[in-house]
Amino acid sequence: MDAPTTLSFEFFPPKDGAGEERLWHTLAQLTDITPDFLSVTYGAGGSTRDRTLRITSEITARTGIPTVAHLTCVGASGAELESVLTQYKSAGINRVLALRGDPPGGPRDTWVRTSDGFDHADQLVAKAGAMGFDVGVAIFPDGHPASKDRAEDLVTLKRKVDAGATFAISQFFFNVNSWQRLMNDVASAGLNLTLIPGIMPVTNVKQIIRFAELSGTEIPPAIRSRFEAVADDPVAVAQLGVEVATALCHELLEIGVNALHFFTLNSSPATREVVANLGIR
Numbered sequence: 268m269d270a271p272t273t274l275s276f277e278f279f280p281p282k283d284g285a286g287e288e289r290l291w292h293t294l295a296q297l298t299d300i301t302p303d304f305l306s307v308t309y310g311a312g313g314s315t316r317d318r319t320l321r322i323t324s325e326i327t328a329r330t331g332i333p334t335v336a337h338l339t340c341v342g343a344s345g346a347e348l349e350s351v352l353t354q355y356k357s358a359g360i361n362r363v364l365a366l367r368g369d370p371p372g373g374p375r376d377t378w379v380r381t382s383d384g385f386d387h388a389d390q391l392v393a394k395a396g397a398m399g400f401d402v403g404v405a406i407f408p409d410g411h412p413a414s415k416d417r418a419e420d421l422v423t424l425k426r427k428v429d430a431g432a433t434f435a436i437s438q439f440f441f442n443v444n445s446w447q448r449l450m451n452d453v454a455s456a457g458l459n460l461t462l463i464p465g466i467m468p469v470t471n472v473k474q475i476i477r478f479a480e481l482s483g484t485e486i487p488p489a490i491r492s493r494f495e496a497v498a499d500d501p502v503a504v505a506q507l508g509v510e511v512a513t514a515l516c517h518e519l520l521e522i523g524v525n526a527l528h529f530f531t532l533n534s535s536p537a538t539r540e541v542v543a544n545l546g547i548r
């Protein structure tokens with residue numbers, strides 16, 4: 268029998284109390300479909316960083332589900348990154364997603380290293396690996412927004428594998444061919460890496476267009492025009508979002524993918540519906 272599909276859900280640390288209440292509610296709704304792990308994004312900078320640390324640790328404590336803590340090199344020295352990793356360790360977190368993070372002007376802006384900090388994610392991979400973490404990295408089925416071509420992305424990815432990365436979670440994408448191409452690239456480069464596709468069930472058209480522009484994700488014209496036609500009707504957008512995400516997941520499962528990572532945006536209904544449609548829990 269085929270191994271069951273690995274399921275994981277991503278959350279972000281909310282900015283205020285109301286957002287936090289919503290997060291705990293969403294978590295309760297999603298943990299009863301037994302995800303294999305949860306992941307929590309990382310916001311750098313003073314109070315944001317402290318809140319991220321507190322909420323990530325609390326998610327692990329409340330759910331008892333293995334948590335992947337994201338971590339970026341933004342605005343931090345190597346010693347500060349080590350201190351965050353130590354706090355994650357004490358909270359029982361053993362897996363991290365090691366990222367460079369984006370410059371203040373966005374992913375295409377020039378990266379400026381913090382004094383005594385890191386230039387690239389591969390250095391953070393090595394650091395976290397040396398501290399005993401299982402380390403994952405980001406991958407980009409439609410290409411990293413600042414990279415020249417797929418060959419450059421693959422060289423970057425190989426550096427991270429050589430530094431100790433064992434798994435990779437992808438940026439969201441809409442075209443199964445982008446995923447297939449990435450799988451082929453990784454296989455032909457002989458990289459030993461678990462690849463986990465990131466799935467975004469669309470719930471807001473303006474937001475997804477902005478996210479896609481920022482992250483370099485291609486929205487196929489046929490999909491974009493269907494969303495734009497219903498953009499002012501939130502119920503229709505959510506229904507179409509579930510339909511499109513379900514179709515992509517079916518295509519992925521058909522080509523042998525056995526892990527799905529959902530960007531929940533701290534809301535449960537869309538992810539629950541897609542998982543129910545797939546019949547994998």
Ligand SMILES: Cc1cc2nc3c(=O)[nH]c(=O)nc-3n(C[C@H](O)[C@H](O)[C@H](O)COP(=O)(O)OP(=O)(O)OC[C@H]3O[C@@H](n4cnc5c(N)ncnc54)[C@H](O)[C@@H]3O)c2cc1C
Nearest residue numbers: 308309337366367368369374387388405413423436437438
């Ligand atoms: C699944 C996922 C989760 C994410 N979570 C977060 C989050 O929680 N918080 C957040 O702020 N951001 C997050 N991001 C966004 C991420 O930080 C940005 O995409 C960032 O622009 C790149 O990060 P990276 O880890 O890919 O960087 P890197 O791998 O360092 O790559 C950045 C650029 O530098 C180049 N490069 C890399 N290594 C080298 C090298 N050794 N020498 C020369 N050039 C090199 C690459 O080709 C690329 O152009 C996430 C992205 C994904 C896909």
